[in-house]
Amino acid sequence: MRAIEMFAGIGGFRLACDELGIETVWANDIEPKASTVYRDRFGKGVHIEGDVSQLIDQIPDHDLLTAGFPCQPFSSAGKKLGIEDVRGTLFEKIVQVIRNKKPKFFVLENVKRLLSMDKGAHFATILDALSELGYLVEWRVLNAVNFGLPQNRERVVIIGHLDHGVKSYLCTAQDIATSLSVRQIGAVANLSRWPKITDHGAKFHNWGLATQGRFHHAKIDSFSDALPAVKxxxxxxxxxxxxxxxxxxxxxxxxxxxxxxxxxxxxxxxxxxxxxxxxxxxxxxxxxxxxxxxxxxxxxxxxxxxxxxxxxxxxxxxxxxxxxxxxxxxxxxxxxxxxxxxNAVPPQMVKWVIQRTINKQCVDFQAQVVQEELL
Ligand SMILES: C[S@@+](CC[C@H](N)C(=O)[O-])C[C@H]1O[C@@H](n2cnc3c(N)ncnc32)[C@H](O)[C@@H]1O
Known part of the structure; x- marks a missing residue:
């Protein structure tokens, strides 16, 4: 398994990948102090300091793309959505790399506010651009407090993979059972009835799925994998x-x-x-x-x-x-x-996400519905 780390900062994703035995083959950041830390900690080999816009062509093949990308406004967000609307932004660089390299998985991280910026148009644009690339996209808001860290830090993680079916990698079966009714599970399973991303509301819920220009979201309140709280x-x-x-x-x-x-x-x-x-x-x-x-x-x-x-x-x-x-x-x-x-991402938080994603630890909504019907 080979990973790249875009917008690497001091290497939060890198620490997680190292712990999981995933080799990081390319990393980049524009900021000199963060880059110095990265090279000091992980060696000079894979890190390139500079503007990612100038480096896209150098990125090697990889299985996993990771990025805690800077939050920039999209100039025409909400008008067309999708790849057209992200043109000229740093997020577009992520889209370009995914399109060119077709990694098996991507894991992105950003502030929770992304879900409600521009009355939801910003996140809709991101979802649409990623889902146009043929991935099943999933997001969930996670909090550092659930990963053994004494910090209230809510972040949205967005993953993508090429697995077919309606599956959640970011919720456990218990999270779903405690947060969604049988009727809601049925609604998630029925992909053909998902709303179009263009019909989004002012705020996206804390969890959801998107593919082929459609999405489904819900409020998931439990986090069954939480580690004991640390003060x-x-x-x-x-x-x-x-x-x-x-x-x-x-x-x-x-x-x-x-x-x-x-x-x-x-x-x-x-x-x-x-x-x-x-x-x-x-x-x-x-x-x-x-x-x-x-x-x-x-x-x-x-x-x-x-x-x-x-x-x-x-x-x-x-x-x-x-x-x-x-x-x-x-x-x-x-x-x-x-x-x-x-500025960094807590390694423990993304380690949990990467581990579930690459191991395909997931809840299959369609199988759940079949199970319900059999009972
Ligand atoms: C939210 S931070 C990511 C932090 C990282 N995940 C970590 O664990 O430290 C975003 C990073 O994007 C970098 N960045 C901003 N513009 C960039 C550009 N044009 N090219 C490369 N990196 C850039 C910033 O220097 C910053 O370190």
Missing amino acids: LSAILESDPDRSFYFTEDTLERIKTSEKVDRFYNGVEILYNQKGGARMGYSIFGTAGVAPTLTCTTSRHYERYKIGDEFRRLTNVEYARIQGFPEQHCQTASRYDQYPLFG
Whole structure:
């Protein structure tokens, strides 16, 4: 099994593939600091630094294409959909590679917001472009908290494969049994009655399938493969450098803050300047999980109450929260490690996805309907 990693960053997909014994034969990113980390960790052999648009022709044959692609607007999204509408974007590069190389599988990852951007037109365009290539496309929103990481990080993963039939690789039989009625399962199984992608609504549900310009989606609430929850307090460094602390300053700020003492999406919020979960200036506790790590600088300076003191998270804690080895970004400065980790995909999350996909661990909807009818 040979994989390529487009928009590789620091190699979240690479770590997952390495663990699964899948050889990565080509990887690329335009950003020098991320590229330096990648080469330091995985060797110089397969990584090319530069703009992917200039490198498409060099991409070798492969079985699995992976990409955590940048989220860019499509200029005419929603008008024509499909490949025509993705022209000139980085997403189009993925489409081009899939069309040219016809990998057996692809696994893409992006922010959950993709499902509702432009009133659904953005995701519809993506689905249509991928389904035009002859793949059965499936997406599901996954959360890092279910993969043993102390972080509320919801991401949409989109997979494609050339397997026929109406099959879900991203839901277990238990997920489907607890979330869908027999009638709903029947509706999924009947491909000929799926709506056209062009008839999409303002928001796509957290799970769905698409092929040949049609789609079916549903709300799947359970995740039966979830690992036991890990709290932020379990991964903290015991004695970090004093430069991470801002205790005096925070004590002053707390005087004008409102006490919240509540959990929002598993994140413990102790104080907020305006009392809400999102607005203003929050101080977090460690009895829950961390909010989504991002590449946004302000997020790296968020304050956590740890014991009787207040500090930001360390770069080592960022690595642990995102599921990377602590020294993974050692070639980057401490400051630069935050956005590199914040941008990355948790390897454990995509490992679960890749493993199910290549092993064809799936639920066959048509077979399920037959089974129901026999009962
Ligand atoms: C969301 S990040 C992917 C992170 C990656 N999955 C990881 O685990 O670190 C998107 C990446 O796309 C890269 N990128 C943006 N424009 C690019 C281009 N034109 N060519 C190649 N890479 C590009 C960015 O530098 C960034 O690292």
